[in-house]
Amino acid sequence: MTTLALAPAIDRVPQRSRPVREWLAGTLFVVPATMLLLAIIIAPLLCLLILSMTDYEIGAMQIRWLGLGNFEKALSDPVFRRAMGNTLLYVALVLPGGVILGLLVALLVHGRTRSRAFYEVAYFLPVTATLIAMAAVWQFLLHPKLGPVNGLLKAAGFPEMGFISEPSLLIPTLAVIGLWNLIGFNMILFLAGLTAIPRDLYDAAEIDGAGGPIDRFLTVTWPQLAPTTMFVAVTTSITAFKVFDTVAVLTRGRDGSEVLLYAIYLEGFQYFKIGYSAALTVIFLAFMLAFSVFQAFQLDRRVHY
Amino acid sequence: MKPAHFPMPAGRLLRFAGAHAVLLLGAAFMLLPFLWMLLTAVRAPDEILLGGLNPIPRSFHAVENFSAALQQAPLLRFMVNGVIICGGILIIQLIVAIPAAYALAKLRFPGRGLLFAAVIGGLCIPIQVPALPIYLALAEFGLLDSYFAMMVPFFLSVFAIFLFRQTFRGFPDEILQAARVDGLGEFEILWRIVVPSALPAIAAFSIFSIVAHWNDLYWPMIVIQRMDYAPPPLGMLFFANSETGASYGVLMAGATIITAPLVLVFLLARRRFVQGITMTGIK
Numbered sequence: 001m002t003t004l005a006l007a008p009a010i011d012r013v014p015q016r017s018r019p020v021r022e023w024l025a026g027t028l029f030v031v032p033a034t035m036l037l038l039a040i041i042i043a044p045l046l047c048l049l050i051l052s053m054t055d056y057e058i059g060a061m062q063i064r065w066l067g068l069g070n071f072e073k074a075l076s077d078p079v080f081r082r083a084m085g086n087t088l089l090y091v092a093l094v095l096p097g098g099v100i101l102g103l104l105v106a107l108l109v110h111g112r113t114r115s116r117a118f119y120e121v122a123y124f125l126p127v128t129a130t131l132i133a134m135a136a137v138w139q140f141l142l143h144p145k146l147g148p149v150n151g152l153l154k155a156a157g158f159p160e161m162g163f164i165s166e167p168s169l170l171i172p173t174l175a176v177i178g179l180w181n182l183i184g185f186n187m188i189l190f191l192a193g194l195t196a197i198p199r200d201l202y203d204a205a206e207i208d209g210a211g212g213p214i215d216r217f218l219t220v221t222w223p224q225l226a227p228t229t230m231f232v233a234v235t236t237s238i239t240a241f242k243v244f245d246t247v248a249v250l251t252r253g254r255d256g257s258e259v260l261l262y263a264i265y266l267e268g269f270q271y272f273k274i275g276y277s278a279a280l281t282v283i284f285l286a287f288m289l290a291f292s293v294f295q296a297f298q299l300d301r302r303v304h305y
Numbered sequence: 306m307k308p309a310h311f312p313m314p315a316g317r318l319l320r321f322a323g324a325h326a327v328l329l330l331g332a333a334f335m336l337l338p339f340l341w342m343l344l345t346a347v348r349a350p351d352e353i354l355l356g357g358l359n360p361i362p363r364s365f366h367a368v369e370n371f372s373a374a375l376q377q378a379p380l381l382r383f384m385v386n387g388v389i390i391c392g393g394i395l396i397i398q399l400i401v402a403i404p405a406a407y408a409l410a411k412l413r414f415p416g417r418g419l420l421f422a423a424v425i426g427g428l429c430i431p432i433q434v435p436a437l438p439i440y441l442a443l444a445e446f447g448l449l450d451s452y453f454a455m456m457v458p459f460f461l462s463v464f465a466i467f468l469f470r471q472t473f474r475g476f477p478d479e480i481l482q483a484a485r486v487d488g489l490g491e492f493e494i495l496w497r498i499v500v501p502s503a504l505p506a507i508a509a510f511s512i513f514s515i516v517a518h519w520n521d522l523y524w525p526m527i528v529i530q531r532m533d534y535a536p537p538p539l540g541m542l543f544f545a546n547s548e549t550g551a552s553y554g555v556l557m558a559g560a561t562i563i564t565a566p567l568v569l570v571f572l573l574a575r576r577r578f579v580q581g582i583t584m585t586g587i588k
Binding site for chain 2: 185244264285
């Protein structure tokens with residue numbers, strides 16, 4: 001191949017033929033990325049899979065091969081089952097809330113002209129703020145005695161609520177904070193989707209008799225937004241599934257707020273049960289892949305400049 | 306756009322008022338935590354302990370709270386750490402990703418398809434997955450508790466490669482050919498001709514990267530034990546867990562200091578910032 005291609009190119013490019021030059025430059029250019037890819041993604045991934053089938057613990061004298069033993073243990077481990085259940089409950093609360101509220105806000109903001117900038121800033125502000133710091137703020141807001149939320153409840157004649165002490169309230173509380181953090185992000189994605197809908201479609205719908213706002217939404221907006229909605233649903237699921245920061249600040253994973261990533265963190269980096277934590281990570285990865293395979297296909301269409 | 310209608314028809318007016326009512330209610334929910342944080346940061350401790358809903362602080366205690374926050378924890382140190390970590394990560398991400406993305410977009414070389422497939426696969430793998438083996442390797446080499454430990458898993462951003470490849474692909478081949486005929490090497494073509502044309506994409510990615518790593522808690526929490534190296538979120542966690550007790554005013558002052566930099570950048574460069582953060586859902 002290369003020798004054949006040499007002949008016609010030789011009078012235009014003095015030193016080397018185009019294919020050889022490309023071959024060399026291309027290979028050199030990807031060397032750092034390829035080495036890092038091997039070192040920080042591929043090799044660790046293989047190690048993780050192997051570790052997940054062992055009983056390796058830091059400080060242990062010997063390592064035993066367990067096969068799928070860790071996974072069987074996880075399935076019958078009440079702590080893991082609670083963590084999984086809580087994580088899925090969290091996703092079940094944040095996913096519909098994040099999509100519906102994000103869409104609602106975007107639809108309302110899209111129609112504004114003079115006040116649009118104000119609303120965009122207001123709704124996006126929580127996305128920009130460091131969540132750890134704001135989680136500390138939420139902890140204070142929800143404080144049973146000193147916080148304004150319980151202050152309001154008491155002023156309205158309701159009993160005091162243990163938002164961050166009552167186990168059954170922990171996941172809903174974390175979900176509300178998660179939504180607070182996420183709605184502005186989803187709003188921006190939906191606004192981009194709304195801007196991309198051609199105006200003529202609305203004119204056409206009007207001619208066809210779909211003139212009211214609800215008709216227009218159902219016949220034009222909703223179908224046109226379908227790809228955006230799908231994308232938002234996937235990214236919201238991924239973000240929600242990775243809930244960690246608020247748990248670390250507000251509850252430190254205590255009763256009622258065990259979630260998957262916090263369980264992985266505790267098992268691996270606090271108790272140093274490396275093998276077991278690796279197995280839980282593999283389960284986490286399986287969920288990520290299920291969400292992300294979908295997203296990787298979508299990304300090609302999303303990213304545009 | 307449309308000319309303003311005065312007076313509005315009743316139906317339109319109702320819809321206008323309804324939209325603003327809903328939006329304002331939502332905006333209040335979004336902004337109240339910030340407002341209450343600021344108000345509490347300037348309140349005196351005895352007033353905070355009374356609880357209550359009075360928005361206006363009775364006495365102005367800002368100087369005491371903020372100076373106590375800065376004394377109780379090295380908040381400025383956390384910020385400096387954050388700048389070092391985010392800066393280091395970003396520079397290496399760009400140096401590694403830009404040539405690789407250019408090669409994937411414009412050059413033919415063996416293994417190109419395989420590498421691109423690996424990049425796409427890498428997009429699905431968050432830091433929590435390789436964390437355990439990388440942690441073990443860093444521990445083995447005695448590298449925990451260092452800036453290097455905090456930065457190394459992020460030196461390669463497959464997302465940057467993916468994004469820049471998309472951007473570079475749109476660059477006209479004729480210009481590249483002309484540059485080659487003029488005797489420019491691929492390296493010069495990349496840095497002198499292609500990169501300057503892709504600055505908007507590079508800026509957007511830079512904001513994305515800085516925000517992601519400024520806010521990251523999971524990985525620093527694993528590799529950092531010594532507070533001297535803590536980035537802002539980990540520092541905030543130390544700070545929130547340390548003796549705060551009744552001194553919520555001090556804690557809120559600390560939270561204000563920690564959140565201020567990104568919020569200010571957002572308010573100053575709104576368009577770019579929003580574009581940078583939302584160009585992907587991968588957080």
